[in-house]
Amino acid sequence: MDFDIAVIGAGPAGSTLARLISEKFNVVVLDKRDLNSTASTNFPQGKNCGGLLAPDAQKMLAKFGLGLPSKILAEPQLFSVKAIDLGTGLKCHYQRHYINIDRQKLDAWLLSLTLGKIQYESNSFYLSHSDSSEYCEVSYRKGGKVKKIRVKAVVGADGANSAVRRITFPSKSLRRYLSVQEWHETGEATPYFSSIFDSQITDFYSWTIPKNGYLILGSALKNPSDIFSKFRVLKEKLRKHGFVFRENFAVRGCYLERPMNVSELAFAKGRTALVGEAGGFISPSSAEGLSYAFWSALNLAKSLENGISGFSERYIKNSKNISLNIAGKIVKSPFMFNSFLRKAIMKSKLNSIEVLETET
Template sequence: MRRHVAEAPTKDSYRTIVVGAGPAGTLAAMHAAGAGSVLLLDAFPLPRHKSCGGMIHALSARTLARHGVRLDGTIREPERVRFRFHDWDADVKKPCSLTFYNVDRDTFDLLLIEMLPPSVEVASGCRATAVEQDCDGCWVTVDARGATHRVRCSILIGADGARSTIRRAIAPGERPYVTVQDVVELEGRIEPFFDCIYSSSIGNGHAYSYVVPKDGHALVGSVFYPRTKRPHETQDLVLEALRAKLPALGPSVAREAAAAAHVRSMRDIVPGAGRILLAGEAGGFLSPTSGEGISYALRTGEMAGRAAALAPERALDAYRSALRPLMAQIRFKLAVLPAMESRAGRALARTLPAPVVSAITRYL
């Protein structure tokens, strides 16, 4: 990693503190830096590892292009994959025109951190453990590898994911989806699709699974509803069933788990309160119909950073105003989500022509 990364905050006060060095946090830090000093914290060592399928679609690519970011060094084979709806119950596959850049998520996150301006101080292995807010700003308590620091800021941006500590300081934390992902060796070729698999036979609590080919391996993941019991056992069943259908899937070389925001109503969306703004999954920003979160992270991170660069007392109102089109998109997706998850909705998807399914998918 070329950029210098501190092991603890070097000052007692910054204009802006951003918690979480993923896509939302890095974009927020970049834009907030226009108004003064920024501290970007991440609880894990950098470069960090994130369990993720690593799919970048057109919305994300356009946001990144505006910032001069080139994905070349992050893209893996196959370079692009098309989305495909796969209903296991009826053995129906519906390929769609929706296409994603197939990136290595760890390299992608590192690319974003490396493009930050020098005025952003990056500190890794630093966990925000508590937040106190007053009318002039926030105090953030930071655990830096066992040493405690208390740091002041005028604006705090929480971009620390589905289990956000910053969100819990201002709003109830929602129980997230649980994701379990295996990295599987390929012993042959599989089609260049981002397969999204639905089945009523996999087990209670299973939302969907996915398969993504990536550099001689396949990422095989499953997403489970909150409170699902024994998701790892269900993931074993998914792998067993997939290997029967895809003989090219070899042994698993790694398994990892993560959390994803569970958005079921507009009450789950929290832009912030007072001098605290929330971006990415910390605020509940992701597609409730597809689970796609990187484009929402990039867009809300940029919006939060731009808002934070204004007068602190104006930041939250400016952020809420900027979020209105995105909130309308989420509201629409929440309206169609019950039909998508219903037996009737899935039965309809089986019978619709692939071009119609493809057209609908672009809005989900």
């Protein structure tokens, strides 16, 4: 064997798992990116993400005994979410406790915690793996060459549109969105995260997040063919609500999974397991995924405490808490995404806060 465990993907799920199991196993982490790149990270680099660390994700870091280095923080810090229903024109502010972060720096920091404990292979593009009763053989491309390694187990931590998932669970599909974010350089800070609902744009939601001198405008779209017209309409509508967008902006897109049924979640089969968004572990109501990346990594690490033999079965058993949590979010979703229920809630002003100024 070349290694005990190959982790595919050095995002929050992969790095966290690697760190948690590094004492017991000989681990290699492959990533198509180079997270150690020292290029400036002020502007949209790294994973296309809103970079809001929700309380559940903060709680997971606390469970790991970790605090957040200040270099990861972005400006401004936010204390509320503004829900905007473009259909009814209703707006409400709710108190929220997110931490606004630089996502690229978070990923680099999480990986740095594994330094010297695992083997990290950057610029390594996972191609496929075979899973037999005795071992797995992983093929990946690095520096123009196809390499092969033999390991006792493979973990897919390769995020949305996971190739490891496609190979291991070819018939398990997830509802998939193309999530696009425009970065507008702007002096006008909107000191809140806004979640924007409009059935003309998407059946999920759109958002704005201020970050380090930029206003991010994002949306999760079902049909990739009409992105430009959807964004044009969205911006026209939001300008009427006072938002300022520039003519020149950077744009990034990537897939986003949205589990609509717990049967779509995939945990493990044979010698292969999935963590993070690769398994479909992400909130179907808010698209918050960092807490699930950490949580699933912890569940898998616990399942590996007694060795590799039988770890898949233990992981599936240990992950009932995640299935139950996501099932709860699926049940809750209509209160956000059914226009009638949302209108009733927003009109009631239940749990909302009155905001006196910065009325964008």
